[in-house]
Amino acid sequence: MRIVVCIKQVPDTAEVKLDPVTNNLIRDGVPSIINHDDKAGLETALQIREQLNDGSTVTVISMGPPQADVALREALAMGADKAYLMSDRKFGGSDTYATATIIAAGLRKIGFDLVITGRQAIDGDTAQVGPQIAEQLHLPQVTYAEELTLEKDAIVVKRQFEDKAHMVRIKTPCLITALSELSEPRYMNVGKIVDAYNSEVGIITFEDVKDMFNPDWIGNQGSPTNVVKSFTKPAKTAGEVKTNLTVEQAVEAIMEKLIERHLI
């Protein structure tokens, strides 16, 4: 089985801090990581390959600037067989529809039986690219996967909802979006780290895939959505902070507000 995992390089938002003066995000020096959900998807792909042990392959693909190469090499060091980076100025500024169009073209080019993406990326947080790739490729999908079991000729996925779960049987070719709960990613293998930095990451440019989509439907200009304004959230007026209280005084201060606001 040809398993392809779509990964995204994202800033480690756990490390992102606010500039106390401008209230802007400080992104300088913030490390880049493989998005958590994607990494869980990659781990699952590696486990499937090991379980099948029949010559199945795991390929990783990413779209982004040349620096995203680092994330792909990390995936190789975890055990992926091949890596591709879709990188071109013409891809820049794509919204989820345009991004999915480009990645779907890349997937058609490299070939696949099972596509795994993360549910959502921690920077954009839309959860749209996975389903939109599946749509472009006319694949059945199961999103929000929290468990996965292989059967003889199908995959059974535990699909999480807010109030329950479905056990869903799906046949390849198909697309699955992974929750970070799906699996605990392994560490990079020391031997493979060296190999990863010596191996080639395939580059896919606009020229390589331009015949697979309408070139007017990608990039900043071709995206159906347009960001017209970005702003930092207006600060809320400050409340009161009480210090140096005894436990009794603290309770009294809270009780006063609870009663005043009819909360009890």
Next chain:
Amino acid sequence: MSIEIKKEEAKGVFVIAEQRSGVVQKVTMELIGIANKLADDLGQEVYTVILGGEGIEDQVQPCFEYGSKNVILIKDPMLKEFVTEPYVKAIYNLIAEKKPNIVLFGASSIGRDVAPRVAGRIHTGLTADCTGLAIDDGTNAKPEDKGLLRMTRPAFGGNIMATILIRNYRPQMATVRPGVMPLPERQKGATGNLIEFDPQLTPEDMNVEIVEVVEDAKKAVDITNAKVLISGGRGVGGPEGYEPLRELAKEFKGGEVSSSRIGVDNGWIEKSRQVGQTGKTVRPDLYMACGISGAIQHLAGMEDSEYIIAINKDESCPMMQLADLGVVGDLHKIVPALTEAIKAYKQSQEV
């Protein structure tokens, strides 16, 4: 596949109802509220679309009562349990026929599964997790944007907000998180137009098989419906640290316990109770943050709460800045004492 809907023919604000186990969820009513505002500004009407199986017609009346003038009912056995393709095809066929101007979905695990595929199949834009929706009055970016849907959403953990337009395609589509828009007043006995729609599904549309439906009791609690949330973070110290919070939550009508990410990541409490960007967005009447310092991604999920009380040892933490009332002190002492004080107060109020 794609369909082209011309701007001038696109009419109506559609709300795709969130139906779980045959029951339309509160987020749908919240969407009806904002849809009515948008529709009034446009001089158009609201249509709530309910998809489901046998018995789903019982869900029509509440939608009328929360203010939807029209309800479109799509009833088919294949729509009983949520499966992507039958839902996507039914909504796509509806949009192709009715040509709406705006389509809104709840940003739930269902809405976020189906909406991207519908938008992709049509070739139109979709904005995820909007916190603000308004009709452009022509005084913003360009005068010719007048009448477009301005969709505002947080990015990068909630500090940066972006306003997004879909200028060239219809319908304009958005998902909205549960709990973000206010719930409109219910008008008991209100009626409206009921329209039935045949989704034109075929057996091949069921391209996956539901082997089993797993009801999970732990997940049954929906913290987005709670009126009061007593929320714990790093400061509670461990799984047992949530116990006094549960005791306190019991003293409030509609009180529940929630958590920041750290409690969930450490396995102290179940994931369904997590508030924040990677958890749920909540807007309770009271949010009491106990030992939560207030990482950006947590604040993004609760900052619109009606009233916020923070109990924390660190007076300079972000949660203290956000809170309406911040109390600097030891939550392990204050929380149990507060529970006792509320009990005593309630007794004093009994006649």
